[in-house]
Amino acid sequence: MSELAETMQVSRRTLLKASVLAGGGLMLSATIPGIARAATGSAQAAPLNAFVTIAPDGAITIVGKNPEIGQGIKTMLPMLIAEELDADWDKVAIVQGDSDSRKYGPQLAGGSFATPMNWIPMRQVGAAGRAMLLEAAAKRWGVTASSLTTSKGVVTNPANGKTLTYGELATDAAASAVPDPGKVALKDPKDFHIIGRKIGGIDSPKIIHGEPIYGVDTQLPGMVYAAYERAPVFGAKYLSANLAAAKAEPGVIDVIAIPGSGGPEQLVDGVAVIAKNWWLANKARSKLGVQWDNGEWASHSTRGYDEQARAFMASGKPAESLNKKGDTAAAFASAAKVVDAEYHYPFLAHVPMEPMNCTAQWHSKTGTMEMWAPTQTPNGGQQSVAKMLGLPEDKVVVHITRSGGGFGRRLINDFMHQAAAIAKAKPDTPVQLIWTREDDVRGDHYRPAGWHRLRAALDDKGKLTAIEDHFVTFDLPGAGGFNPATMPKDHFPYAFVPNASYGQSKMKTAVPMGALRAPTSNALSFVFQSFLDEVAHEAGTDLPTLLLALVDGAEAEPAQQGFFGKQPGFDPGRMRSVIKKAVAMSDWGHASLPQGHALGFGYYYSHLGHFAEVAEVSVSKAGLVTVHNVWIAGDVGSTIINPFGALNQVQGAAIDGIGQALSLAVELDKGAVTNSNFHNYAIPRMPVAPQIYVEFVPSDNAPTGLGEPALPPVIPAVTNAVFAATGKRIRSLPIDKKLLATA
Amino acid sequence: MATLTINGETRTLDVPDDMPLLWALRNELGMVGTKFGCGMGLCGACTVHVDGVATRSCSAPVGSLAGKKISTIEHLGETPLGRALQKAWLDVDVMQCGYCQAGQLMTASALLAKNPNPSQAEVDSAMQGNICRCACYGRIREAIQIAAKEGATADV
Ligand code: FES
Ligand code: FES
Numbered sequence: 001m002s003e004l005a006e007t008m009q010v011s012r013r014t015l016l017k018a019s020v021l022a023g024g025g026l027m028l029s030a031t032i033p034g035i036a037r038a039a040t041g042s043a044q045a046a047p048l049n050a051f052v053t054i055a056p057d058g059a060i061t062i063v064g065k066n067p068e069i070g071q072g073i074k075t076m077l078p079m080l081i082a083e084e085l086d087a088d089w090d091k092v093a094i095v096q097g098d099s100d101s102r103k104y105g106p107q108l109a110g111g112s113f114a115t116p117m118n119w120i121p122m123r124q125v126g127a128a129g130r131a132m133l134l135e136a137a138a139k140r141w142g143v144t145a146s147s148l149t150t151s152k153g154v155v156t157n158p159a160n161g162k163t164l165t166y167g168e169l170a171t172d173a174a175a176s177a178v179p180d181p182g183k184v185a186l187k188d189p190k191d192f193h194i195i196g197r198k199i200g201g202i203d204s205p206k207i208i209h210g211e212p213i214y215g216v217d218t219q220l221p222g223m224v225y226a227a228y229e230r231a232p233v234f235g236a237k238y239l240s241a242n243l244a245a246a247k248a249e250p251g252v253i254d255v256i257a258i259p260g261s262g263g264p265e266q267l268v269d270g271v272a273v274i275a276k277n278w279w280l281a282n283k284a285r286s287k288l289g290v291q292w293d294n295g296e297w298a299s300h301s302t303r304g305y306d307e308q309a310r311a312f313m314a315s316g317k318p319a320e321s322l323n324k325k326g327d328t329a330a331a332f333a334s335a336a337k338v339v340d341a342e343y344h345y346p347f348l349a350h351v352p353m354e355p356m357n358c359t360a361q362w363h364s365k366t367g368t369m370e371m372w373a374p375t376q377t378p379n380g381g382q383q384s385v386a387k388m389l390g391l392p393e394d395k396v397v398v399h400i401t402r403s404g405g406g407f408g409r410r411l412i413n414d415f416m417h418q419a420a421a422i423a424k425a426k427p428d429t430p431v432q433l434i435w436t437r438e439d440d441v442r443g444d445h446y447r448p449a450g451w452h453r454l455r456a457a458l459d460d461k462g463k464l465t466a467i468e469d470h471f472v473t474f475d476l477p478g479a480g481g482f483n484p485a486t487m488p489k490d491h492f493p494y495a496f497v498p499n500a501s502y503g504q505s506k507m508k509t510a511v512p513m514g515a516l517r518a519p520t521s522n523a524l525s526f527v528f529q530s531f532l533d534e535v536a537h538e539a540g541t542d543l544p545t546l547l548l549a550l551v552d553g554a555e556a557e558p559a560q561q562g563f564f565g566k567q568p569g570f571d572p573g574r575m576r577s578v579i580k581k582a583v584a585m586s587d588w589g590h591a592s593l594p595q596g597h598a599l600g601f602g603y604y605y606s607h608l609g610h611f612a613e614v615a616e617v618s619v620s621k622a623g624l625v626t627v628h629n630v631w632i633a634g635d636v637g638s639t640i641i642n643p644f645g646a647l648n649q650v651q652g653a654a655i656d657g658i659g660q661a662l663s664l665a666v667e668l669d670k671g672a673v674t675n676s677n678f679h680n681y682a683i684p685r686m687p688v689a690p691q692i693y694v695e696f697v698p699s700d701n702a703p704t705g706l707g708e709p710a711l712p713p714v715i716p717a718v719t720n721a722v723f724a725a726t727g728k729r730i731r732s733l734p735i736d737k738k739l740l741a742t743a
Numbered sequence: 744m745a746t747l748t749i750n751g752e753t754r755t756l757d758v759p760d761d762m763p764l765l766w767a768l769r770n771e772l773g774m775v776g777t778k779f780g781c782g783m784g785l786c787g788a789c790t791v792h793v794d795g796v797a798t799r800s801c802s803a804p805v806g807s808l809a810g811k812k813i814s815t816i817e818h819l820g821e822t823p824l825g826r827a828l829q830k831a832w833l834d835v836d837v838m839q840c841g842y843c844q845a846g847q848l849m850t851a852s853a854l855l856a857k858n859p860n861p862s863q864a865e866v867d868s869a870m871q872g873n874i875c876r877c878a879c880y881g882r883i884r885e886a887i888q889i890a891a892k893e894g895a896t897a898d899v
Contacts, residue, residue, distance in 0.1 A: 070840025070877050200836040207841040208829040210776020210816030214842060217775040225770060250759060277758065279766035353780055353788060353842040353876040404778075404842025405876050437781040644836040648879060652839055655878035678785040678874060687867045689880035 016128055016181055018174045025055040026132070026170040030125045030181065031105075050125045051097070051104075052081055054133075058153055058167030060087050063097045065104035066114055067376055068203070069352075069406035071707045072645030073114050075202045077122055079641060083194040084126030084187060087166070088153040094202050099378035099398035109376040109406055115641070115705045116567070116608060124181035131179045136172035137164050189639060198644040203402060215374030215401040218359040220430035224253055225278035226422050228433060229285050230270040230443060233671035235297040235510035238269035241290040246273055249287055251280030258421050261388050263477075264445070264512040267417040274426065278434050297510040298671040302347065305449060308507050309472040313342055313453040318470045318503025323489040326499030328457075331466030335457035339538050343454065343527040344732040346665035348447035348516055349673075349681060354404020355440050356415040360423035361430040369396045369423065373416050374403035381413035385420045396420075407656075408515040412445045441681055442673040445514030446666055448474055448485040450523055454531045457499075462539030464550065466499035475506040476513055484519045491524060492605070493532065495570075496550040511668065517656065518708040521606035525712030526661075526719065526733060529602045533720040534729065543601045543720065544579050544588065544612075551575060567608060574610045574635045574699055579603055581633035581697050582612035594618070597628065600721025602713035609709030610635040613654070615690075615717035619725050623737030625662055627690045627718055630654050634710060637703035640696050650710040651692045657714035659684040663734050745805040749774075750818035760806030765789045767805050768815065776816040776845050780874070787873030790846040791815045797853035799872075816845035825852050827893045831886040839877035847873050851887050860891055 015031040030050045051063040062081055068074035078094050081087075097104055108114075130150060137155040138145040141162065149156050153166045189195075206213050231238070243255045252275045260269040271288055275281035312319075332338060359372040369389060375381050378400045386396040403410055419433040435443070450473050457466040473485045487502075494500050516522060529543070536546040557569025582588070586599060593599070596618045603612040616629040632650060640646045663682045667674045675681045719730035726740055745756045747764075749772070756771050763782075768774040768791075777800055780788030784802040791800045792814045819825035828848055838844050847870070854861060854869040861869065866887050875883065 070838075070842075072839070198836065200833055201838060201841070203841065204833055204836065204838055207838060207844050208832050208848060209820060210774075210845045212775045214778075216779065219773055219775065277762070277766055277770040279762055279770070280759075351876060353778075353786070353840060353874070355779065403840065405840040407876075434779070437783070437786075648836070648839055648877075648882065651881055652878040655880065659878075677783050678781050679783070683874050683876055684878060684880075685871045685874060686880045686883070687871055689878065689884075692881060 016125070016178050018132065018176070018178050020171055020174040021053055021055065023056070024171040025053060025167070026129070026174045028052045028125065028129050030121070030128070050081065050122055052085070052125065052129060054166050054170040054173070056167050056170060058091055058165050060085070060092045060153070060166070062092060062094050063104070064094045065097045065107050067107060067109040067378060067400050067403060068096070069109045069376055069403040069410065071109060071649065072201060072642060073109060075199060076642050076645060077114065077118055079194050079199060080118060080122035081126040083192055084123045085129045086150040086152065089194050089199065091153060096400055099382045099400055101379040107378050107400070115703050119702050123186050124184060127184040127186055128179050128181045131184050132173040132176040133166055133169050135176040136169040140164065140172065195639060195641050196643065199642050200644060213402045214354055214404050215359070215372060216354055216357040216434060218372040218401065218432060220359065220361065223359070223430040223432055224274050224276060224426070225281050226272050226274045226431050226433045227278065227282040227285055228270050228272050228418050228435070228439070229288055229290055230268050230439070231292045231294070232442060233292065233294040233298050234264070234512060236269070236292040236294045239291040239293050241271050241288045243271070243288070245287040245289070246284040249280070249284035251275040251277055252284045254426065255284070256422065256425050258418070261417070265412050265414060266384060266388060267414070267421055270418070272418070272422045274422065274431065278432070282436060294671060300509065300511070300671045301669045302449065302667045305507060305509070306344070309344070309451040310342070312472045312505040313451060313470055316470070319505040320503060322471070322487070322502040322504055323494065324501045326466070328466045328468055328499045328501045331457045331499040332455070335465065336460040337458040337538050339456040339458070339531070339534050341454055341531060341534060341729070341731055343452045343531065345450055345523045345526060346733060347449045347511070347668070348660065348664055349441050349444040349666050349675070350407040350409035350516055351437070351440060351681060351683060352403070352405030352407055352409050355437055356409070356435040357433055358415045358419035359430060359432040360419040362423045362427050364427040367391070367395055369420055371397065371416060371419065372399045372401055373413070374401045374410060375413055375416060376403070376406045376408070376410040377413060381416040384413060385416055388417055389420060389424065407517045408519065409444065412514050437678070438676045441675050441677060445512040447516035447519070447522065448513045450485070452527045454527070456531070456535045458535065458539055462541065464493070464497050464535060464539070467493065467497045468500070469502045471502065471504040473504055473506055474509045474511070474513065477510070482515055482519070484513050484515050487520060487524055491528065493550050496554065517653070518606055518711045521604060521708070521712040522657070522660065522715070525602065525604040526715040529604065529713065529716030530719050530730065533601070533716065533723065542589070544583050547579060547603055548576060568701055570605060575603065575605065577697050577699070578610045578612040578633040578635050581695060582614050582631055585633060585693060585695060586614035586631040588614060596725065598721050598724035600717045600719065600724055602716035602720065604709070604712040606712055607709045608636070608704035609706065611710050611713050613713040613717045615714060615721045617718060617721040617725055619722060619740050621741065621743035623739065623741035625718070625722055625735055625737070625740070627658050627688070630690050630692045630714060630717070632692065632694045632710060633697055634694070635697045635699050636706055636709070637701040638698055639703045641703060646696070646706050647694055649706040650694050653708070653711035654692050654714045655684050655689050657711045658688065658690070658718060661715045661718040661733060661735060662688070665734055745809065747805060747808055747813060748811065749813045750815060756805065758805060761804045764791065764800040764803045764805055764808060764813070768800065774815060774817055778842060778845055780843065780846070786843070787846040787850060788843050790849040790873065792849060792853055795853065795856060797850045816849060819848055819852060822852070824855055824890070824894055827890040828852055828855070828886070831889040831893070834889065835882050835886045837879050837882040837886050839879055843873060843875045847875065847883055851883070851890070855887070855891055855894060859894055861887070
C-alpha cells in the first residue's frame with residue numbers, strides 16, 4: 001500500500017485519512033474515537049475504525065472487523081458504508097480483518113452492541129467517501145460538485161449526461177480535500193437503496209458449496225490434531241495419568257499433561273493427546289485413566305443447590321438488600337389479596353453448532369503465537385493468551401474465522417488458551433484443537449440457575465400496591481466484568497409500584513458461568529412476566545392490560561450513559577406501542593382458537609429493544625406442550641437495516657426461547673454435568689418450530705441490535721399460554737410434562 | 744487401508760477400518776465441507792449420501808463403505824436438484840451461522856430425490872435429524888418447497 005496522500009484532523013471526533021493504493025485507487029480509513037466504552041470491558045474509550053478501498057476497476061473492498069457468528073454483522077456493517085457511498089452492492093467485497101484493537105477498535109460479537117455503535121459513524125465514512133469522489137469528478141469536468149449526482153458507483157453530470165465510474169475517479173479522489181465526516185449530509189432514509197433491502201449473507205454462496213470458512217476448517221501444512229481431557233468435576237486438580245498407554249495408541253504423536261493457569265476462563269488442568277487425525281487423538285483419551293483431586297466440589301449437585309435455595313426462600317429474609325422503596329410491610333398488612341410464588345430456572349448450556357476449536361502454531365524463531373480462532377472476543381483472547389505465555393500482545397497474532405454460532409459461548413476463550421498451551425509444547429507445528437460435543441456440554445460456562453420468591457400485594461380494587469423479590473443466586477468466584485448471576489436492582493415493575501423491596505442471597509459454587517444470548521433477561525423475563533400474569537389473573541384482568549395500566553401516564557426516562565455512550569432510557573411509549581401491536585396481530589381476547597388451544601402473553605425490554613409476543617399452545621393428555629403460532633411485535637428503532645438478517649434473528653430467537661421453555665436444563669451430580677450430547681440436551685428440531693409472525697414497529701430512535709431482545713418474552717408467553725390452556729402455573733423451567741399430564 | 748468412491752473418484756486411505764468417514768474426509772482428504780457437530784448421529788451436520796441415501800458420516804466406519812458411492816456437499820452443485828436447492832437456499836437467505844447447512848442441504852436433496860413433492864409433515868419428518876442451533880427451520884422448509892416446485896418444472 002502506498003504513500004499517504006493526506007492526513008488531517010477533520011473534526012474533533014473523527015480522523016479520516018485518504019491515501020492512494022499501490023496500483024492506483026483510493027484507500028479511506030477513519031478513526032472515530034471514544035464511543036465504545038464498556039464494549040471492550042475496559043473503562044477506556046476505544047476508537048472505532050473503518051477501512052474502505054476503491055480500486056481503479058471499481059471494485060470496493062470493506063474490511064469486516066467484527067467476528068461473524070451468524071448474527072449477520074459481516075454483511076450489515078458494510079451495508080451502512082456502501083449505502084452512503086452510493087456504491088453498487090454487487091461490486092462490494094468484504095474481507096475479514098485480523099484481531100487488532102488498535103487498528104479497528106473493539107472487535108466483539110455480543111450484547112447486540114454493533115448496530116447502535118456503528119449506525120451513524122459507518123454512514124459518515126461512506127458519505128465522506130462519496131463527497132471526495134464527487135469532488136474529483138467536479139475537478140475533472142470543471143463544474144461544481146453540488147451539480148453532480150451519484151448512483152450505484154457512477155457519478156453523473158445531469159447537465160450533459162456524462163458519467164465517470166468510482167473506479168475511474170478513485171485515484172484522483174485520494175487527493176481531494178477530506179471533508180469533515182461530522183458535517184457531510186447523510187441520506188434521507190427514503191433514498192436508501194441498500195439499507196432496508198433484503199441482502200443475503202456475504203458468505204452464503206461459499207457455505208452452500210461446503211467451502212472452508214469456519215475455524216474448524218483451518219488447514220495448514222503439517223498440521224496435527226489435538227483433543228483435551230479435562231476433569232469432569234469443576235475445580236478439580238490433576239494428579240496423574242497413564243500418558244504412555246495413550247501414546248502407544250495408533251496414530252498418536254504425543255501426550256502431554258498441561259498444568260492449569262488462571263481460572264476456568266483461561267486454562268484448567270488437563271491432558272492433551274496429539275495425533276495425525278483428530279479421531280485417533282480423541283479415541284486415545286480412553287486410555288488415559290486420569291486421576292483427579294476433586295476437592296470440596298465433588299458433592300455439588302443441582303438438587304443440592306435447589307434444596308439450599310428453597311431453604312433460603314422459606315426463611316423469608318434475603319441476606320442482602322438490592323433495592324427498597326416505600327413501606328412494603330404496611331402494604332402487605334393492608335392488602336386485599338397477596339400473591340406469593342416461588343420461581344426457578346435451570347443452568348443452560350450454549351451448544352453452538354460448531355464445537356469449540358482453535359488452531360495454533362508457535363513460531364519459535366520469531367517467538368510468535370499465531371492463532372486461527374472462532375471467537376466472539378478476539379481482542380480479549382489475544383490479550384489473555386499473551387498474558388498466559390508472558391508475551392507482548394503483538395506477539396500473539398489472531399486470525400478471526402467465521403464461527404458456527406456463538407450465543408455467548410465464544411465470549412470466553414478457554415479453547416484458545418488450551419490450543420496455545422499445546423502449540424507452545426510442539427514448536428513450529430500447527431495444532432488444531434477440537435472439543436467433542438461432550439466436552440462442550442460438560443465444559444461450558446453456563447447460564448446460571450436461579451430462584452426467586454416473589455410476593456405481590458393487591459388492594460381491593462385489584463391495584464398492585466407492593467412487590468417483593470427474594471432472588472437466590474450464586475456467588476461467582478472471580479467473576480470479572482459482566483456477572484450473569486445478577487439482576488438489575490430496578491427490574492420492571494419496580495419503578496411503577498409504590499412499595500417495593502428486592503433482595504438476594506447467594507450460594508457458593510465452582511460451576512463456571514457466563515452470558516447466554518440475552519443474559520439475565522432470558523431468565524428474568526420468565527420469572528417476572530409469569531408472576532405478573534398471576535397478578536393480573538388475581539386482579540381479574542389480563543397481562544397486557546395490567547402492563548399498560550402500570551405504566552399509564554409514565555414518561556420516558558432520560559437518556560443515560562450506557563455501554564456504548566448515551567443511550568435512550570426506558571420509554572413506556574415504545575412499550576405501549578409494541579404491546580398494542582402484538583395484541584392486534586394475535587387478535588388477543590377475541591381470537592377463536594381450535595379446541596384446547598390457548599394464548600399467552602409476554603413483554604420484555606432488553607438490549608434497547610422492546611418486544612411483545614403472544615404464543616398459541618395446546619397441551620396433550622400426556623402433558624406435551626406444542627407451540628403452534630407466535631406473534632411478535634418489536635421496536636428496535638427507526639430502520640431495519642437488513643430485513644433478511646433481522647427476521648432470521650427474531651425467528652431464531654423465538655425458537656431458541658421455546659426450547660428453553662420446553663426442554664432444556666443442565667443437571668449436575670457429584671460435581672459434574674450429567675448431560676452429554678443432543679439426546680439429553682435437546683435443542684429444538686424442525687417439528688418444534690411454530691409459525692412465527694413478526695412485525696417491526698418503527699420508532700424515532702437509532703436502530704439497535706436484534707440478536708437478543710426477541711428471545712426473553714417468548715418464554716413467559718409460552719408458560720402463560722400453558723396456564724390459560726390447563727389452569728396450571730409453570731413456575732419452574734423447563735416445563736415438567738408430569739405436572740400437565742391428565743392421562 | 745480403505746478404498747472409497749467419493750464424488751466419482753476412487754480414493755485409497757491408510758486408516759483403520761473403524762475410522763468414521765467424517766474424519767477420513769476432513770483430516771485425511773482435506774474435504775472439510777462435511778461438518779462435525781456431535782459425533783453420535785444426533786445432529787445431522789455430517790450428512791453425506793451413500794448410494795443416494797442420507798447417511799451420518801460420523802457414524803459410518805470407512806470399512807463398511809467399500810464399493811459404495813459416496814457423495815458430499817462439495818459435489819452437490821453437480822446435480823440439477825442440488826443446484827435448485829442451493830439457489831433456493833440463497834434466494835430465501837436460509838442461514839445464520841451456516842454451520843449446519845451442508846448437512847441440511849444433503850438431507851434435503853436425498854429427500855427430494857425420493858419424494859419430489861413432499862408435504863410439510865414429510866419435510867419435517869425427513870429433516871428432524873438435522874439440528875439447526877440457530878433455528879432457521881422456517882426458511883429451510885420454505886427453501887425445500889421452492890426447490891421442489893422448480894425441480895418439478897425442470898423435469899417436465
Ligand atoms: S456429527 Fe454426525 S450426526 Fe452429528
Ligand atoms: S445456521 Fe447456525 S446451526 Fe444452522
